[in-house]
Amino acid sequence: MSDLLEFKPQGIYCAAADVFIDPWRKVEKALITHAHADHARWGQQHYLAQADNALVMRERLGKDISLQTVAYGEVVMINGVKFSWHPAGHIPGSAQIRVEYRGEVWVASGDYKVEDDEFTPAFEPVPCHTFISECTFGMPVYRWEPQQKRYAEINQWWAQQAVLGKNCLLFGYSLGKAQRLLNGLEPTIGPIFVHPAIAQMNAALEAVGYRLPATLPLSTYNKKVHGTGVMVIAPPGAGGGNWEKKFEPYSDASASGWVQVRGNRRWQSLDRGFVMSDHADYPGLLQAIEACGAERVVCTHGFTALFSRQLRELGYNAREEHTLFSGESEQSEKSAEGEAG
Amino acid sequence: MDAFMKLFEALDQTTSTTAKTEALERFFSEADPRDQVWTIALFTGRRPRRLISSGQLRNWAVQQSGLSEWMVEECYAHVGDLAETLSLLLPAPQMQRAQPALHQLLNDLLGLQKADEAAKEAFVLHHWQQLAPTARFLFNKLLTGGFRVGVSEKLIVKALAKVYQREEAAITYALSGKWEPQQIDLEKLLYSNKSEDASKPYPFYLAYTLEGEPADLGEVIDWQAEWKWDGIRAQLIKRAGEVYLWSRGEELLNDSFPDLVEAAQELPDGTVLDGELVIMDDSGLRSFADLQQRLGRKKPGKKLLQQLPAGLLCYDLLEWENQDYRKYPLQARRTRLEACCSSLVSSRLAISEVIKAPSWADLVQARSESRSYQAEGLMLKRLDSTYESGRKKGDWWKWKVDPLSIDAVLLYAQQGHGRRAGLYTDYTFAVWDGDKLVTFAKAYSGLTDAEIKEVDKFIKAHTLEKFGPVRTVKPELVFEIGFEGIQASNRHKSGVALRFPRILRYRRDKLAVQANHLADLKALLRD
Structure with a gap:
């Protein structure tokens, strides 16, 4: 008998229900874990996703896509297979998809983080027999400190630059990271400007009830009016653009998990790198796997070989599967944002 | 801390x-x-x-x-x-x-x-x-051990000069040579001079690469031209009866070059020479590869000393009769240097000849013949230039010949270290030998950050095999590889060894089949 979920050239496939989860090729029915470009791809005939993703997906994939939405925890039956979406803590609307059929339970994690960022619905462990886990940061050098410490560092950096008469340019992905950063900024330090790609995502999330601090469009910045000491949030793909000039003098920084390693931090040629990721760190991955009680773990995108070997040493039945999710570099997010502006 | x-x-x-x-x-x-x-x-x-x-x-x-x-x-x-x-x-x-x-x-x-x-x-x-x-x-x-923080020695010197209100050149000199942080206090370090330490070298004066046309430098008559030798820069000191041979990296080379140290004994006390450390025998100058055999060896045996005798091609005089000569113009230093060298018995210390040229055109011609003189090009030095500390623009220029080049296919890649960690930046290149690719060079530098990212992405998506940290890459990308020299070698599969290989250009316009062949590479051996 074949597995409840299989890895096909098109994506993760459930034969019993004839649906795909986050397919990377065109299929008829696509169940979506979250709206990032490497998971919610363009061109599927029908999409089924958690409700918070609706506006974002329509912005990114087209107003006229065929999209059905569900609430967290709501059950959808397809051909006798029971599907439900559970918070993954990755970005607003992100979900783990639980699949149950004849008493067997699989959970496809999509992307997740276990630390509660106090903005995104927090990760919930979902008991299952088999857990398909991402492992973007499945290497023990990647351990995050509590996010409060990072926010403090970022705000301190901002306050320092304000004293020096400089502006701050902070780069983070337009969907998820940007809003999380906005949520952690101390708005009393100065006005906050955002790149159009981020403004668009902010509006899509505010429309479904997420609350964000007031921001100004990047194009409205005027040094005579606003002075220096302002904060600008922009996606990494927008770095190096002409718009940066009018914010001079500035200090620039990025917020990403990769900058945990000094070489990566220096490679980007920015002044600062703040270690902040929306993916679970190495201990977080282990914690999530333990919490869901799975005997079997399938590792996708990231340090799959390494992490599955580690899991086998810990006594799990673990293997790796190749997917087109962008574990290695978070590249697809960047290119998606390049298009957005 | x-x-x-x-x-x-x-x-x-x-x-x-x-x-x-x-x-x-x-x-x-x-x-x-x-x-x-x-x-x-x-x-x-x-x-x-x-x-x-x-x-x-x-x-x-x-x-x-x-x-x-x-x-x-x-x-x-x-x-x-x-x-x-x-x-x-x-x-x-x-x-x-x-x-x-x-x-x-x-x-x-x-x-x-x-x-x-x-x-x-x-x-x-x-x-x-x-x-x-x-x-x-x-x-x-x-x-x-290693400690790199993106701070050059120049920056340290600048800061120290400002804080302690001293000339940058004085600080550079004070920090040069051999000293033990455990055994020296700050005062002594910053105010030390050669009277206390006979071994102390002067900071080397380094030239920038000439980017424009030599005629832009003014009248040819104001300039001295010399061959730019393919050895290593060295400073030879004779003080208080002792000889010290320093590399540009301020490493004491006495152990590796006892022949040169012995030859230098005949120099009068209080003499400091700047020159090119080379291997030369009765037939003339030998290759850099020969020099490398000597560089690695701490206590060379008799046979090696006989086979590969070292010499110094002297081009400047920094100290004479215990007097610092660096403040005198090059012309005056040169006259002294020629007198000093001509009085020596040993053939191990030779003067680096000046190229006589009545016009820039003659120098252009001379430069084009550099390789036949075993030189990498020319050095142009203003005749009234004083001997400065460190890299300074204006009076000294290196004017190297254009590198040799060949189009090659990227075959293996490995991740870089330090700033380049996590990215595939160390490449091995191959040329065609019939319908097979044979590797001939490794190169690390020459691409822009954006190109490195692009190539890295290609490598990650087109890996054929992994051997430990090394990936075999689908042979598709072509690069123009530049190098300063080429030699027959039986240590390499290709039969050739290159000097200073680096990437000149990413040839997006070329397909792998359009890369050069091994025969093209070997043809360069004969030139």
């Missing part, structure tokens, strides 16, 4: 030279003088002697972290820096008492010279538990 840690963080958190200089000035105005001496030493490449092996450190890190050995190795391969890998893998520090002073820490470390393994382990584990995360990373850096 607090001041040093703060300095490191300030340097690490900016890409602006002004901000770096300010941080250094702050440090040199405020820090304990003993910490300053050590900081100067570390930042100018004087690392403490390595007393603890990386194997020992890895073992202890495996025990402390509870991770498997293979995992620690994988992490190291990913991070690219052992000191950093260990600091990321160790458990969070237990308690953070007041951090020890930098000089204290280093003195304690060097005190372990005769200690047994258990004492070394106790020392390392104690500090791993006590030091704050950044301090722990720096501590590991001290243990493992």
Whole structure:
């Protein structure tokens, strides 16, 4: 008998229900874990996703896509297979998809983080027999400190630059990271400007009830009016653009998990790198796997070989599967944002 | 360690030279003088002697972290820096008492010279538990040797000159040569002069590459042209009856070149020569590859000395009769140098001839013939130039011949270290031999950051095989590889060895089948 979920050239496939989860090729029915470009791809005939993703997906994939939405925890039956979406803590609307059929339970994690960022619905462990886990940061050098410490560092950096008469340019992905950063900024330090790609995502999330601090469009910045000491949030793909000039003098920084390693931090040629990721760190991955009680773990995108070997040493039945999710570099997010502006 | 840690963080958190200089000035105005001496030493490449092996450190890190050995190795391969890998893998520090002073820490470390393994382990584990995360990373850096923070010696000199209100050249000179941070105090270091230390070399005057046309330099009559030899730059000192041979990297080369040291005994006391260290026998100049055989050898045997005798092609005189000559114009120094060299008996010390040329056109012609003289091009020096410290623009130029080049296919790739960790930046290139590709060179530099990212992405998506850290890449990308020289070699599969290979251009316009053939490469051997 074949597995409840299989890895096909098109994506993760459930034969019993004839649906795909986050397919990377065109299929008829696509169940979506979250709206990032490497998971919610363009061109599927029908999409089924958690409700918070609706506006974002329509912005990114087209107003006229065929999209059905569900609430967290709501059950959808397809051909006798029971599907439900559970918070993954990755970005607003992100979900783990639980699949149950004849008493067997699989959970496809999509992307997740276990630390509660106090903005995104927090990760919930979902008991299952088999857990398909991402492992973007499945290497023990990647351990995050509590996010409060990072926010403090970022705000301190901002306050320092304000004293020096400089502006701050902070780069983070337009969907998820940007809003999380906005949520952690101390708005009393100065006005906050955002790149159009981020403004668009902010509006899509505010429309479904997420609350964000007031921001100004990047194009409205005027040094005579606003002075220096302002904060600008922009996606990494927008770095190096002409718009940066009018914010001079500035200090620039990025917020990403990769900058945990000094070489990566220096490679980007920015002044600062703040270690902040929306993916679970190495201990977080282990914690999530333990919490869901799975005997079997399938590792996708990231340090799959390494992490599955580690899991086998810990006594799990673990293997790796190749997917087109962008574990290695978070590249697809960047290119998606390049298009957005 | 607090001041040093703060300095490191300030340097690490900016890409602006002004901000770096300010941080250094702050440090040199405020820090304990003993910490300053050590900081100067570390930042100018004087690392403490390595007393603890990386194997020992890895073992202890495996025990402390509870991770498997293979995992620690994988992490190291990913991070690219052992000191950093260990600091990321160790458990969070237990308690953070007041951090020890930098000089204290280093003195304690060097005190372990005769200690047994258990004492070394106790020392390392104690500090791993006590030091704050950044301090722990720096501590590991001290243990493992290398210390790069993106600060040039020039920047250090600039900051010291400002804080201590001295000439930059005086500081550069004070920091040159051999000194032990453990045995010298700041005052003595910064105000030392050669009367106390006969071995002390002068800072080398370094030339920039000539980018424009030589005629833009003015009248040819104001310039002296010499061959740019393909050896290594060296300074030969004879003082108080002793000879000292220094490399440009300020390494004392006496042990490797006893023949030259002996030949230099006939120089009068109080003489300092600047020249090119080369291998030369009765038939003339030998290749750089021959020199490399001598460079690696600490105590060369008789046979090697006979086969590959060393010599110095002298082109400048920095000291004569114990007098600093650097302030005199080149023309005057040259007259003295010629008189000095002509009186010598040994053939090991020869003058580097001046190229007589009545016009720039003659020099253009001479430059084009450089390779037949075993030279890499020409040096142009203004006749009235004084001998400066370090790299200065204006009076001295190197005017190298254009590199040889060949179009090659990228075949293997490996991740870089340091700033390039995590990206595939170390490449092995191949040319066609029939319908097979044969590798002939490795190159690391020459691409822009954006190109590196693009190539990295290609490599990750087109890996055919992995052997440990090395990936075999689908042979598709073509690069123009430049190099300064080529020699027959039986150590390489291709039968040739290249000098200074580097990437000149990413040839997006070429297909792999359009790359050069081994025969094209070998044809260059005959030229």
